[in-house]
Amino acid sequence: EPEVTQTPSHQVTQMGQEVILRCVPISNHLYFYWYRQILGQKVEFLVSFYNNEISEKSEIFDDQFSVERPDGSNFTLKIRSTKLEDSAMYFCASSVFKGGGRATDTQYFGPGTRLTVL
């Protein structure tokens, strides 16, 4: 069964450094998402992406964040200058369509990247 994959599984970085988290969505999926989960808190939506542009973003997704689909398979999340509070588990997800009203809207999640900012 196809899966969403994410690399690296764990990233440690110094405050102020740039990080790029990588995701390979399921190949026939069209919608891509990033979520994050700060330790002990709920999973929060960051951004959705379709047709090479952002569909929606949350207030968390400020100018320090950017997303890109650099080729036909990868979907990346870049944090330009990391802060301590960016430490979290970052999940990528993908779906065929969006909206949640059909089986094809189901979002499939990757295993996550644990980001630790020191």
Place this chain on the structure above:
Amino acid sequence: AQSVSQHNHHVILSEAASLELGCNYSYGGTVNLFWYVQYPGQHLQLLLKYFSGDPLVKGIKGFEAEFIKSKFSFNLRKPSVQWSDTAEYFCAVILRGSQGNLIFGKGTKLSVKP
């Protein structure tokens, strides 16, 4: 703002006990509802979902959930848990007509004692 509440932070049960995890959402419009499970060291997996029709939804591994619109609830149930059900369970909603992002509850950690 729309939100999802899961009542229990940590539930501890013995094997064969029955399980019910509460989930309530705050949104007056139409929603689609999901339960995801995260086993230790693994990624979020879809357990079951409700789009429309029969409000009693059956998922994988013997889980089911009932959508009660009047109570804005979507509680997860299993008649007899197993040690392998030890995991964290997340309730989530998508607001119909939105861009499709999931709104998650805080999760309930289930520990099943053998």
